Amino acid sequence: MMGIPLSLLDRSRTRQGQSDAAALHQTVERARRADAAGYRRFWVSEHHGVPGVASGTPALLAQAVAAATRTIRVGSGGVMLPNHRPIVVAEEFAVLTALHGERFDLGLGRSLGFTKPVREALGALKASPRDFAADIQSVRDYLAGSADITIRPASAGDVPLFVLGTGSGLKIAAQLGLPAVVGGPLLTAGPEPFDEYRAEFHPSTQQAEPYLVVSTEMYVADSAAEARELAVPEAWAMAQSRLTGAFPPLAPTTSLPTELTERQERYVAQALASTIAGTEDRVLSEVSEMLERTGADEIMSTASTFDESAMYASDEKLARAIASL
Numbered sequence: 001m002m003g004i005p006l007s008l009l010d011r012s013r014t015r016q017g018q019s020d021a022a023a024l025h026q027t028v029e030r031a032r033r034a035d036a037a038g039y040r041r042f043w044v045s046e047h048h049g050v051p052g053v054a055s056g057t058p059a060l061l062a063q064a065v066a067a068a069t070r071t072i073r074v075g076s077g078g079v080m081l082p083n084h085r086p087i088v089v090a091e092e093f094a095v096l097t098a099l100h101g102e103r104f105d106l107g108l109g110r111s112l113g114f115t116k117p118v119r120e121a122l123g124a125l126k127a128s129p130r131d132f133a134a135d136i137q138s139v140r141d142y143l144a145g146s147a148d149i150t151i152r153p154a155s156a157g158d159v160p161l162f163v164l165g166t167g168s169g170l171k172i173a174a175q176l177g178l179p180a181v182v183g184g185p186l187l188t189a190g191p192e193p194f195d196e197y198r199a200e201f202h203p204s205t206q207q208a209e210p211y212l213v214v215s216t217e218m219y220v221a222d223s224a225a226e227a228r229e230l231a232v233p234e235a236w237a238m239a240q241s242r243l244t245g246a247f248p249p250l251a252p253t254t255s256l257p258t259e260l261t262e263r264q265e266r267y268v269a270q271a272l273a274s275t276i277a278g279t280e281d282r283v284l285s286e287v288s289e290m291l292e293r294t295g296a297d298e299i300m301s302t303a304s305t306f307d308e309s310a311m312y313a314s315d316e317k318l319a320r321a322i323a324s325l
Helices: 020-037 058-068 087-101 117-123 129-144 169-174 183-187 192-199 222-242 262-272 280-295 308-322
Strands: 004-011 041-044 073-080 102-109 162-165 180-183 212-216 218-220 276-278 300-302
Touching: 004 020, 004 262, 004 308, 020 041, 020 058, 020 308, 041 058, 041 102, 058 073, 058 087, 058 102, 058 192, 073 087, 073 162, 087 102, 087 129, 102 169, 129 162, 129 169, 169 180, 169 192, 180 183, 180 192, 192 212, 212 280, 218 222, 222 262, 222 276, 222 280, 222 308, 276 280, 280 300, 280 308, 300 308
Parallel strands: 004 041, 004 300, 041 073, 073 102, 102 162, 162 180, 180 212, 212 300, 218 276
Antiparallel strands: none
């Protein structure tokens, strides 16, 4: 586990009482701080028409992050390929690389829009694993200069691809010889999906060996109670999204309502199931157990909370804790 890389995914979460623009500025500031704290990567996400997320354009936001940082790798977690033509995705990251150097990671996913109107607006109503795999290969061909069309800027530099994985995503990553990024329910299951990814991995020109990134929310504070308070706004927002169908901005709350319905309790519990929160020692223990269970090569925090200052402090504490592994 020595020297395990630590990365950060920021989804530009909106907050009650703040503008969407403020969320974007917060993302850039968080990236600047992560760069100084020694994080390996800083990734941004793609969501459309979601009240709780300010950005739907990873390439544009990655440009702003790269301009504000020095050495941290910048990437997408991820670009949702059903919403884009592969040639356009390749061109965007070729431009980024030409302007800022070989600092960019291209994480690719196949999630569709959050609601039916969003899916219709994007013109993306389905996303089969087969189509996803074909689109990833097309992006790779364009970036490698082996497609029928030579994109511009040509030969801008290397852009590593990552596959955001559910069960089928892990299979596709293994088939194409690419790193996989996994979060959510798979992290609390057994090691079988990860073992299968490694067993079925086909080496590629980008990746000679399997490479697994596990992502989850990680909060570090001076006490367990403070760390749990940091986790509450995101867990409550996730539970509300399951109940109402709308993912809301983060609320300025550090505790759950005193009386929850059975469904609310269940959804909050599900939201917190894979969350790691506590003091540095406690988080180190849980991260070590997760690494042993999954065999991961890298960890990525996806934590968000209402209190920005507390979030920055948690990020710094997490970096300091993981550096001791």
